[in-house]
Amino acid sequence: MGFSELLHTIGGMGKFQILQTALMMFPALLISCHNFLQNFTAITPEHHCRPANWTNGSHAPGGVGDGDLLRVFIPLDKDQKPERCLRFSEPHWQILSLNDTSSLSLDTEVCLDGWVYDQSVASSIVSEWDLVCKHKSLKSIAQSIYMMGQLVGATVFGIFSDRCGRKAALRSGILLMMAAGTSAAFSPSFLAYCVLRFLSGMAMTGIIITSLCLTMEWTPTQRRTLVNIYTMYMVTLGQVVLTGLAYLIRPWRWLQGTLSVAYVIILLYSWGLPESACWLITHNKLDKAVKNLQAVATLNGRKEQGRKLTPEVVRLHMQEDTAAIKETPFLLDLFRTPGLRRTTCCIALGWFSAGFSFFGLGLDVQKFGFNIYWTQLLFTVVDFPMKLVTGLSMGYFGRRITAISLQLVAGCVILVTSFLPRDLNTFKMILCLFGKGSLAGCFSCLYLYTMELFPTEVRQTGMSAGIFSTRLGSLLSPLVYILGNHSPVLQPVMFGLVPILAAAAGSFLIETNNQPLLNTIQETEKRSQRPFFKKKKDVKLKYLGMK
Incomplete structure (x- = not known):
């Protein structure tokens, strides 16, 4: 593909790509801090x-x-x-003189x-606003509202990023996070806290999807898996950092404010990052794309090769790719053609199941009855080996087999816990640890797999559809705990069945291992036409204007 050749010309995985990958790992670290923040800011004390x-x-x-x-x-x-x-x-007072009060009716x-x-116990929103007894469901609702913000942010920032650029969306998300997150630390009421957490959720999604997309679009095909593994490890490391900070900073307002102010670091260095040349080219901004490519070539020690790049040379490389690109991508573009419809629906179900079950297992670690700091650390540490296994599997067996296998394993393990008696609480926790680790690995796979499945002109919109789905799942997962108060077996059954259904849907996706990134919807249709999905030869794809 044209852009893959351009990246190879200016140095492939050079100094610039290594520096950018390192810088973009900081947003990945902070996303876990905010996603699991309520495990500590909403502790329910005795x-x-x-x-x-x-x-x-x-x-x-x-x-x-x-x-x-x-x-x-x-x-x-x-x-x-x-x-x-x-x-x-x-x-x-008579109770004090009685040894057995079971027969009393008082x-x-x-x-x-x-x-x-x-x-x-550290101060929390639970003790500050009395979210206990008949109001205890408000704790789960607060987390659902945060997830709802991420769901809205996935749509808003995805479309904004595809239309206005990755950098503009990234900086907007950072500014919104700093404003809303810091203000949440000064919330005068529970209602104000929920509104500000909603805005924080929106900003968080915008930051992570644009930073990851910006990184991948500058990364050569052969290195995308490795970069993805490093980034996903930072997501896991973020949970470790959160546990340490929560242990050191017990008041919930100080913890909330500290994690929100930290985004100023990302804002400072984001101004120096170049816009995605891939996005600039597909939006016919060739002059700016050439300047960015030349700057990257110079940093990679390929200054002479960069000088040879001109708008005409770039246009020649990308002529076929840019011919079929729409200037203003929209969410409905993901459903215009058979290949994109299948990809969107199947990958969305995979994202939904991962978010639904992953956050369902990880957002209520206090239920196991052990020290919350050690429990949270255990639920984090298990992600490290599972993500390593996921990275190796993606390289050897491909993205599709890896995603399907992880979802099946997670679903089956979680279902087993529904048949265990209550006195086996430790064994239940071990199974939940393994299930959460599998889903963490599934997330690692989906982030890379989704970007490889969608073409450049709708890649961020497609990524947003996936993030939207996982946030919808994570939004619903706290509500399952509310239903679980009436039927405890409902929780593991629901958290186990959904990944199994997603694994079945994943079998309809194509493999993308060692394939260059797609740039147009037309290319996506050609690659997705596997024998059992082929239509009649005379079928016309009106949207693409091709036969």
Whole structure:
């Protein structure tokens, strides 16, 4: 393909590509910090009702009332711990002289005067806005609202990037993230917090899809898999960084603000990055594309080869590619032709399943009952070997087989947990770790696979369709926990079945391993015409104007 030859001419994977890849890894690191931030900013501490006209509990160690005294005001649950959502209608001092209170029938009521929280646990949005008992579902809704922002951002920034350029979309996303993320740290109310988190979700999606696309469009075909592996490792490393920061910075407002201000670093160096020459060429901005290509050639030690590049030379290389390109790509372009329709639907289901099950397993690690910092670290560490296996598999067996295998493994492992008894909680966690690791590897594959499946003129729009789907899945996953309060077996069944369905759909995709990036929809149609998908020869593709 024309642009692949141009990249080879100016040095292939040279100094510029290495520097750009290193710089674009920082956004990948921060995306995990924000996606899993609520695991720490929304910790649910131990709590019980605040007894009426009683202050001892607030002065007791940890902010929770001493056992014997607290029994006078708060009933015990089946585990002999203070009830979280009930209190006695009036104090019952006779309880202190009784060894067995199971036969007593005492009147209770809901928490009319608020709650007392364990002060040894970091401050969180749960304790600040009382997101417990009948309001506990608001914690999951807050995460869903953030995911909804990512869903909207995938569409908005994808179209914006394809029409206005990768750099413009990247800088816009960074500025929005700095404004909304920092403001969320000063939220005066839960409603304001949710609105600002929605905007943060939009910005986060814009940053990650444009930074990754900008990197891949400057990367030679043979190095795309390796660059993708490095980038996905940074996503995993981001979860480790988040755990460390959350351990050191316990107040949720300080943690939220610190992670948002960090984007100023990306904003500073993003101004010096060149726009994607691939995007400039396909939008007939040849003069600017030539300048960027020459600058990259100089940095790669190929200054003489860069001098030979002119708009006429570039046009000659890309003549066939640019002839069929529409100037203003739109979301409906992904459904105009048979090959693109099949690709869009199948890859969207794969993204949906990955987001739905991955975040379903990773956003509620507190449920296992272990130390949240160690649990989060375990759920992160398992991603490292799985992403290494994914990278090797993509290189040897191809993208399609890798994606299908990982989805099948994740789905089956998660389904097994629905048949295990409650006393095997540790074994359940191990299976969930393996399932999450498989889905993390699937994400690594999908990011690269999607960019290779869609042509340049709609690549960012196609990537946005995938991100939109995964954010839709991640938006719905917290809602499953709300339904799971009524039927616990529903959670693993739903989180397990969806990846299996996605694996079946993935079998209809084409393989892209060691293939150059596509530039036009016409090329996509030609490559996607496998024997069992071929139409009659006289079928006319009106959208492309070809037979």
